Amino acid sequence: MRVYVDPERCRGHARCLTFAPNAFEYLDLEDRVVASDGEIAPEDEDSVRRAEQECPERAIRIYDQGDVR
Amino acid sequence: MTTTDSHTEGASTDLDHHSEYFRENNYAIYSEFRERCPVLHSTAWDGFWLFLGYDAIVDAAQDAELFGSGVEKAVPPLSPDPLIPIDIDPPLHGAYRRVVLPHFSPGAAQRWRLRIRQLATELVDDFIESGRADIVQQLTTPLPARWILQMLGLDDSRWSEWVHWIHSTIHDRAHDPERAGNGVTNIYGSIMAAMEDRRANGFGDDLISIILQAEVEGAPLTDEQVIGYVFLLMLGGMDTTSGLTGNALIRLDEDPALRQQLIDDPELLGAATEEFLRHDTPTQGLYRIVKRDCEFHGQQLRAGDRVTLMFASGNRDPKVFDQPEEINLTRSPNRHLAFSLGPHRCLGSNFARVMFQEMIAEVLERMPDFAIDGEVVRFEDAGDVYAVRHLPIRFTPGPRRGSRLGS
Numbered sequence: 001m002r003v004y005v006d007p008e009r010c011r012g013h014a015r016c017l018t019f020a021p022n023a024f025e026y027l028d029l030e031d032r033v034v035a036s037d038g039e040i041a042p043e044d045e046d047s048v049r050r051a052e053q054e055c056p057e058r059a060i061r062i063y064d065q066g067d068v069r
Numbered sequence: 070m071t072t073t074d075s076h077t078e079g080a081s082t083d084l085d086h087h088s089e090y091f092r093e094n095n096y097a098i099y100s101e102f103r104e105r106c107p108v109l110h111s112t113a114w115d116g117f118w119l120f121l122g123y124d125a126i127v128d129a130a131q132d133a134e135l136f137g138s139g140v141e142k143a144v145p146p147l148s149p150d151p152l153i154p155i156d157i158d159p160p161l162h163g164a165y166r167r168v169v170l171p172h173f174s175p176g177a178a179q180r181w182r183l184r185i186r187q188l189a190t191e192l193v194d195d196f197i198e199s200g201r202a203d204i205v206q207q208l209t210t211p212l213p214a215r216w217i218l219q220m221l222g223l224d225d226s227r228w229s230e231w232v233h234w235i236h237s238t239i240h241d242r243a244h245d246p247e248r249a250g251n252g253v254t255n256i257y258g259s260i261m262a263a264m265e266d267r268r269a270n271g272f273g274d275d276l277i278s279i280i281l282q283a284e285v286e287g288a289p290l291t292d293e294q295v296i297g298y299v300f301l302l303m304l305g306g307m308d309t310t311s312g313l314t315g316n317a318l319i320r321l322d323e324d325p326a327l328r329q330q331l332i333d334d335p336e337l338l339g340a341a342t343e344e345f346l347r348h349d350t351p352t353q354g355l356y357r358i359v360k361r362d363c364e365f366h367g368q369q370l371r372a373g374d375r376v377t378l379m380f381a382s383g384n385r386d387p388k389v390f391d392q393p394e395e396i397n398l399t400r401s402p403n404r405h406l407a408f409s410l411g412p413h414r415c416l417g418s419n420f421a422r423v424m425f426q427e428m429i430a431e432v433l434e435r436m437p438d439f440a441i442d443g444e445v446v447r448f449e450d451a452g453d454v455y456a457v458r459h460l461p462i463r464f465t466p467g468p469r470r471g472s473r474l475g476s
Contacts, residue, residue, distance in 0.1 A: 009131075011410065011411060011414040012414065013173040013408065013418065014356070014419065017175060018339065026174060026175050026176070028174045028176070029171060031166065031167075033161075052180065053401065054401070054402045054403065054404065055401040056404045056405070056408075056410055057131070057410055057411075065336070
């Protein structure tokens with residue numbers, strides 16, 4: 001699984017950090033979050049899916065293996 | 070209140086969100102109109118729109134090109150000069166916001182968590198032996214006020230004076246504009262004095278010093294802009310977090326099972342924070358101004374029309390939230406609108422969450438049997454911020470705790 005945060009949509013609510021702190025990183029000077037490392041470890045997949053569901057701006061994109069980017 | 074259907078504008082009412090009727094019936098009004106008119110026109114205050122549906126609010130909040138934030142948006146006007154950055158549109162908005170951004174980050178809020186809890190402990194110490202308190206006046210109002218005054222490098226022992234002016238600005242401006250104006254004048258004068266003090270005696274690491282030294286597009290902020298910035302930080306800091314906490318404490322008094330759930334499992338406080346933000350939203354709505362004629366969610370809007378995005382209504386929209394009137398600590402997802410969306414997302418949201426959690430945890434730990442004992446007094450005007458002014462409680466007295474931080 002890979003994860004991507006749309007920089008045009010993310011407004012730095014930082015909700016994703018609550019659910020999947022390993023997968024996301026908040027940029028202090030830019031008021032937005034980036035994916036720490038696009039590739040998600042299998043044990044973090046559920047928490048990343050939850051983070052995607054909870055994002056108020058719907059800024060998180062998940063790509064499962066086999067998806068065309 | 071009357072409702073008429075005009076063939077050109079759809080449903081229209083004379084609903085005044087600053088009225089006593091609104092304060093007493095806000096959630097009933099939202100559910101009465103939301104489905105039929107997610108975008109509702111009111112003839113009150115020379116005409117404005119109320120956006121009540123979740124989708125309409127989201128679409129407007131995320132589209133700052135169509136829904137601008139100029140100072141003329143407020144119904145009725147609030148401040149003579151723009152508050153910064155909330156009354157500024159992108160792209161300049163981002164440059165102003167960046168001035169203080171690192172000080173409001175998720176990490177910054179976590180670094181303050183222990184200090185905030187210590188402040189809660191000290192405030193509770195002042196009344197814990199008596200078995201009675203006005204918990205809003207003695208905990209939920211002073212804590213956020215003293216925090217923002219400390220951030221600004223101002224004397225936080227004078228919190229009640231600042232809070233009085235800020236409350237007047239928000240809650241008196243619709244029915245007593247002269248009194249609200251006095252509040253604004255006092256705030257302007259006191260901020261100006263703090264600016265002069267720093268210019269004469271040197272800058273520190275406080276937010277007023279940081280704003281005074283900042284440059285946007287190669288130039289420092291004007292005095293009016295510095296005042297508008299500091300004023301906004303106080304407005305955000307002093308009213309809303311107390312509103313959320315007071316509203317939640319009323320809910321915990323009404324619902325012993327919910328209270329017991331949180332006492333038994335403090336880990337639930339994170340999810341509870343989001344659910345209280347959704348269900349008991351303090352900032353009912355914020356304003357926008359329509360930038361060009363357009364059709365929007367079935368209504369014809371015109372350039373210059375004023376709009377209030379009613380986040381509290383969106384947060385109870387049954388199209389998005391199953392059984393929205395119920396508090397459900399396992400609700401997922403919970404994409405509530407309490408902090409707005411888009412570029413104007415609440416700058417203080419990280420601190421609001423931390424302060425709310427530490428105050429609720431302190432209450433549940435030290436006054437687990439608290440009960441409302443007396444009249445709950447809300448601020449007269451709930452059109453902007455739905456909040457409690459007085460919340461008298463009684464509880465089994467306990468010992469003072471003093472410092473948690475150690476020596």
